[in-house]
Amino acid sequence: MIFDVLTLQASAALVIVVSAVMYLLDTIMLKDGLPGRLWASAYLSGTFSAVCYLAWLLLPDVFVAVAVGNGAFVGATAFIWLGCVAFNGRPLRVPSIVVGAVILLVVVSALAAGPAGGDWAGAIPFFLGNALFAVLGAVETRRGAIGRRWSAVGLTIILAIEAVWFVSRTAVFIVSGPESDLFRTVFDTRVSALLTITLVIAAVTVTSVLRANESTLRGSPDVRRLSVDANGVLFRESFEATLAIVCARAELAGEGVCVIGIRIDDLKRVSVAFGPEDAEQLARELRGAVRRYSPTMALVGEADATGLAVAFTTGPTTDIGRVARALHDSVVSDLSRLGTAVVPVVGVGVAVTADHGHDSRALTLRADEAAARAAVTGEQSFRIG
Secondary structure (H helix, E strand, O other): OOOOHHHHHHHHHHHHHHHHHHHHHHHHHHOOOHHHHHHHHHHHHHHHHHHHHHHHHHOOOOOHHHHHHHHHHHHHHHHHHHHHHHHOOOOOHHHHHHHHHHHHHHHHHHHHHOHHHHHHOOHHHHHHHHHHHHHHHHHHOOOHHHHOOOOHHHHHHHHHHHHHHHHHHHHHHHHOOOOOHHHHHHHOHHHHHHHHHHHHHHHHHHHHHHHHHHHHHHOOOOOOOOOEOOOOOEOHHHHHHHHHHHHHHHHHHOOEEEEEEEEEOOHHHHHHHHOHHHHHHHHHHHHHHHHHHOOOOOEEEEOOOOOEEEEEEEOOOOOHHHHHHHHHHHHHHHHHOOOOOOOOOEEEEEEEHHHHOOOHHHHHHHHHHHHHHHHHHOOOOOOEO
8 A cells, every 4th residue: 555645744744733732731731840841842843844744735835834844843853852951950041042043044944945945945954953953862861860761761762763864864865866766765755754653652652751750750839748758758759849949948038059969889789799688778778877967957858769869058158068078978887887798889969059050950960960970980079069
């Protein structure tokens, strides 16, 4: 069975529209955070691009539809990347400027070709723009908070496939041209439509899982229930919600906030080498020791399944380095007295609002990353990072 371009393009548009509507409804009901809203924008942009391409197929004289459709298609990939950047708590200003500049270039290059440009007006900037944001998105999914979610692997694969597809498409387009047998067989609009359908369905599934995790960690904006373990350590969602409130209040009061991340070197390896009992004992003692030796009014909570974080407000006289060093030394001392087969390296990392602003997610992420590096290298500088 052979499908014509219009049928396949209409099918792709239908899949994108249905996916976008479902995702947007979930976004509204979950009162989504910034990553979810950016991913929703990606599906909206994809829907708009599909409509533009259908308009071009039905009304070939409206060449502007190709230019706008190309820009919207590149925007869809770009918004996926921006959503990953927001998930990791990184600033969006520079990435947003890059996105705007690339989309403008794609649209202008297609418009410059005029009515004679046909289906492939501005094709090379269009292909390379998609490849660029697919590569950036794939790299971002392997970093920070999103990189620690197993479900993000699916998004990495999707974006990597898209990047390889568009780079290969560009090479064949330049070398052989759009009329060549190779391009028509492997890279023409029919194949592109089928690939779009497959990747959109997969992307909606993956981003929905990631968005649900992010929403759960962020907590409902109306009601938050705090939960702690037996040592008084806040579970992750409770810690995230409480720290967000503390950061907001500290910003209004003109106060600083410090987050200290604490990690021990790979409990999984300890479990494999010396047994799960030693690993569990070390994990329990770590939580108890961190809670015991943290400042009295500090928030102590989970950064993730194996990392902890300590957060407290700071003033001009607060000696953050001394607090971090004392916490590290006390925790190491308690772990050394356990008598287990091995005492893992304890890593400590520090992040403050003077460097990262009053963004609770960014503070926790930066402190946790610094702690992870210190746990691997064993180098404890206690410098603010």
